[in-house]
Structure formats: structure tokens, C-alpha cells
Amino acid sequence: MKTKPMKTIADLKIGERGVIVNFTDQGLSLKLLEMGCLPGTQVTMTHIAPFGDPIAVKVSGYVLSMRLNEASTIVVA
């Protein structure tokens, strides 16, 4: 069974927006939830560090940084 790969925050380009759908890593999701990354929230990619990692997104009015592998656990639409 092959499904279309899900789009995650890691796939966003600078300035691009997405709405959080769900998380693929339960271990990280609590921390992300606490930081205000809730399903249904809009995120905007704002910065990509030199060498492409980590990244920073704007979410619920503030800037949150995370690594690419963390960003790729957040599915967006």
C-alpha cells in the first residue's frame, strides 16, 4: 500500500503557510502541543538556518524554532 507522502512543516518554503492536521510522533506531540502547536492552528515558515536546519515558524503569534526531523512529524494541510 503506497500513499501519497503527507505534507509536513518541513516541506514548507519560507513565507508559506499551513494548518496543522496531526502529529506522527506521539513522543514529541505533547511538547509541541504545550508550545501552542495545536491541530487547526495556522503556521508560517519564517526562517531556515544556514545548512537548512533548524527552521523557525510563526505559530500562535510567536516564533518557534525546531529541527527538520521534528518539523517533519507535524502534518499540515
Add this chain to the structure above:
Amino acid sequence: MKKSPKIALIGNPNAGKSSLFNSLTGLRQKTGNFPGVTMDKLIGKWKLETGDEAEILDLPGIYSIYPKSMDEQVVINILANPKHPDYPDLAIVVADASNLKRNLLLFSQVRDLGIPTVLALNMIDVAENQGVVINSVKLARELNVEIAEVNAKKGIGLNGLRLAVNKTLASGYNSNDSLPMSYSKELVEEIKEKYGDTDDYHALLWLSEHDNLRQFNTQQRVGFDALQEKYGWITQEAQSKETMARYAQLNEIVDNCLHEMPVEEEPVNTWTDRLDKIFLHRFWGYFIFLGILFIVFQAIFTWATYPMDLIDGGIASLNEFLKTQLPDSKLTDLLTDGLISGIGGVLIFIPQIAFLFLFISLLEETGYMSRVMFIMDKLMRRFGLSGKSVVPLISSIACAVPAIMSTRSISSWKDRLITIMVTPLMSCSARLPIYTVLIALVVPETSSLFGIFNLQGVALFALYLLGFFVALFSAWIMKLLLKVQERSYFIMELPSYKGPRFSHVAITILNSTKAFVFEAGKIIVAISIVLWVLASYGPGDAIEQAEIKVKAENPTLSGIELDNKIASQKLENSYAGVFGKVIEPAIKPLGYDWKIGIALITSFAAREVFVGTMSTIYSLGGEVDDENSTVMNRMRAEINPATGKPMYDTALGFSLLIFYAFAMQCMSTLAVTYRETKSWKYPAIQLFYMTGLAYISAFIVYQVLK
């Protein structure tokens, strides 16, 4: 109501708790514009409306009552345990108004723990800049809590806060809402039965966090595990559900009380956005950071020279003056050669150290520190560190002791341990005097790089970079050795830039410099006296014999020359000289003689005594005329008896520089490493690997340059 209630400041990292603490108590707890400044609790006093004095407790920041790192556990261990001596009678939840919803999550949890709570809305100015206006009257009604609008930094709104605290203390616990999530009543009852009566939320907190709570012993923890099993409790899931349920409630409340000025689609371009475009640039980001560092070290070497020369001259003339005025006695020598030389060795570096503190404090207060963490994370990770290691590494430019404490915010134990192990390799302020003296000896003052940069400043910068790269390299080796696979993450807030308050910065510099001088001063005075005694007395009559011997061997000499010969013979035969001679064979390959050997011995416990020791040794080792009276000049005039050339040539100078850059010569650092790792193994490893590294590198440098 209790006479002296305990009030805890609880809030998200960087919400302004420590700033509020300072405003309330008049104390000077360290603040900074990045998450994770405060690492341990601190208590102060605050006068209440009733005239009673409350105990105010400043704590590390937390995002929720479920801890992810060591600093957060400090707070949870207090909040989870009503029998804890610091368990608060009231909590002031300090909330960052520019990020209200996330801050209220914690508020709702703290309140559900049954602690009377006041909400202090801070950073309203920041929120307004972002176009956010909060109706705090409405918010207070919806949340059923006393709210005080404050500006923690400027100390505005403290009276309102006092009123709110007073009301809440008088009325007691101010909520009887039920918990927002569903849970098994049966399970909670069983917990209460086994572990003591409490409210439901505490019971659930114990159940999920028992492994992090010191109030429970192993047996009790096993009991909790069994309960989890029995009721099919999955902590992760329960906590996620709870968080979502809380946000669902808060969403509605916040939407009702918060007005965003601009329409959603057109976000305001704040200063922070604009600055971040530059500082976080994929390419220029690094250059700007390096450029800033470079300028700082240039400044340290060029601008600080003027006040340093003044202080140096002042101390030299004071010594001369005392020598001419006081009777010629051993006591006078102790005062001038021992004490004043030693203390002067530290005093002249005040301008440079103040500069260093200014730089670090600007880095911390403006918010740039978080940006450095952001751009460095990828690089650091390759070497087994994390972006969060940047804070300890940079703050250890001032001192490794608080730097090692600041590793508590690193959630992964492996990352944290490696950071602790390599942090002391960064050049701390105690090394600055050593670097300055030695660089001045081996790098010509007049030469410059490309005609603009002071070459001595470049050399200093290079030494700091060397420390950093060797720290990275050592981290990489440890990463290979430590086989732990542990998840680490870098989910971190990048706070908005904030202008530093210059009065704050000034006071910070003043206090840190004062602390440095007094801390170093105490050690230096103690060691100077001991050293002076050891250098003035010798085993048996060796000292007297030295004088007779010199006179017999050099019958033609007289005056200053004879005095110098006698003095240096005396020193060689003193206890200090004997010790130096004992280790001389071991350090000869590095180019050091027994005099440097004495300095190595004295700086074993604290490297800041190096310069003082040098000046004591060289002033005891010979009479000096006015011109030679500073340490640097005395060292410059020292002749190597074997070659007849100046002792401090390039090879010896660099060998010493490298040795002091890498060697572990600081008891306090070893002690704090022990405290933070709870094992003697790690300070022991630190001592051996760093000193070994120092020895080998100094050996190579000397042999190559010789």
C-alpha cells in the same frame, strides 16, 4: 492568613519572572532575553499591603507542570508536594501578554493544583507593539482570578499586584471548577488511599510524573507503575488529551478578551522580523556573529589599554611610595612584593573584564543569544552538542561555574553531559589576564593585520576561537565514546528582540566585575601570603647560605647587581624554589623553568593567581628600578641563563598560552561539575583529559617553535 506567606513566581521561560522578582525584592537576580536563564530557586522578601513580609520565590520557567528538563523539575518538585518547605501559599503566575494563550495553559494547571493564584500580565508593551490589545477586566472575570497588569522590567504596576495578592490571600483558593478532562474517579481514589489525601489533580500529577518526583521512594514508584498498569493509564496520552482540553477552553476565553489590531492576513512587520532577516540569514548569519566577536576582542585589546595603563602605573607608584616610606622590613616586603603586587595583578584587568561582561550582558539582554543557538544548532549537533549548548559555551567566557549550571535546560542527558565536560575549555575571564600578559610579551604591539587590526587583539581572538574549536573536537570524541542513544530536541521559542536597559546592564557589569575582583582577590591574597612566606624562607639555613655563597663567588660585584644575584639565589633556595625545582624536570620539555613551575603549582587551584604569582616571584627575585616595576616589564627583562637571550621568547610564550588555555586549573569548576553530574567520575575525567591535553599541546608548540 499566615504572617509571612510564601509566594512563588511561576511562569513560562522568559515571561519576566526574574525581572518581577528584582522589582519586588530589590535584589539582583540574573535576567536575560532567552528562555532558560534562571536555573535554581532564589528567595527574597516583599512587603505586603498588610505590612507583613512575604517570601518571594523566583523559579526556573516551565511550559507546563510536566517537566522535560532538569531546571523544570526543580519547579515541579515543589508544586507537586504540598509538604515541600517551599510549597507556596500563593502563586503569582507571570504571563507574557504577547503570547497569552500558551501562558494561560500553565496558569490553568497551576490553579487546578489548588494553589491560590494571581495572574500578573507582563510584557503588555510587547503585545501592543504586535498590535494585540487585551481586555484584562474581562479576562479576569472569565478566568475568575485577580489580574494585575505589570511591567516587570520597569517595575510598573506593583501596587496593583500588591492589591491583587492581598485580596487573594484573604479570600483563599479562588476556583472550584472541575478538571477539564475526564479521568477515572476510582483510580484517583486509590491513589489518595495509598499515598495520602490530596486533590484529584495532585493525585493525577503524582501518577504520571512519579519518576521525576523526589518525594517518592523506589517502592512507591513501583506502586504507581502497578496502578498505571491496572487502570491502563498511558501518561503521554493523558497529558496530550488534557493539554488539548485546556486549550479548547482557553481558545474561547482568549478570543473574547483579545483584540488583534491588524487583520489576520496582514501580519505587522515588527522590528524582530526585520532584524531576524539579517541575523538569521543563511549566509550572513555566521559572518555577523563572527564579526561581532571579532570587534569585541579588538575592543578588549585596544580600548581597554588606556584605563589599564593608568591602573598599572598607579599600583607601581603606590608600591614605590610604600617602599620608600615604610621601614625596610620583612613586613614591608610582604605588603609590597606579596600583597600589593598580587592584588595589582588582578586590578589592572578590571577594564578588560568589564568589557567582556558588557558584551555578554548585551548578548543576553537583547535576545541575540537565542539566534546564535538557532544558527549554531546544526553545527553543534555534528559534534555531539546541541544549539542549547551555546549558552553555556558563551557564558563560560565569563566563568565556567554558572555556565555549567545553565546546562540544566538541555533536556537530553547525553548532550548535557558532553556540554558540561567541554565547557571549561572555553577561555574564561580568569584566563584573560594571563593571555594579556603573555600576548604582550610575544606579539609585537606595533604590528597590525592589514594595517587596521591590532595584532594583539587578533591573537586574543584566535585564542578564544581555539578554545571553542578544541571544545567542539573534544565533544566529538566524547560523542564517539558515549554510546547512549537518546532523543534530544530543539523546540524552542525565539523571543522578540528587546532593547537592553542601560542602567541594568551597567549594574550587571558593576556587580560581575566586583564579584570577580573580590572572588579572585580573596584567593590571590591568600595565595600571595602563603607564596611570599614560602618564597622568603627556606629549609634550614639555605637562605642565609645563599647570600654568603653569592658574595664569596662574586667578590667584585656590588650595588644593584649584587643585590639581584643574592635575591635570586635566595628565591632559588626557598621552599617555593625547592618546589619549583622538584617539578622542573617534568615541565622542562614545555620550556618552563622552576620559576614558572612555582606559578603552575599556585595556579593549580585557581588560574587567576598566575599573574599575581609571577609578579611576586619576579619582584622577590630581584630589586627593581622604577622602569621595571610592572609584571610585564619584569618578565620581559628576565634572561634565560642557558642562552643569555630573553626568557619569554615566542616558543615559551605560546607554550604557556596553550597550556593555560587548556589546563583544568579551577577547583570551583570541578566542584560544580561534581554537583551537576552527581559523580566524582566526571570531574576526575575533566581534570585528566584537560591537563593532559594542555601538557601535550604545550610540548608540541614549544618543540616546534623552539
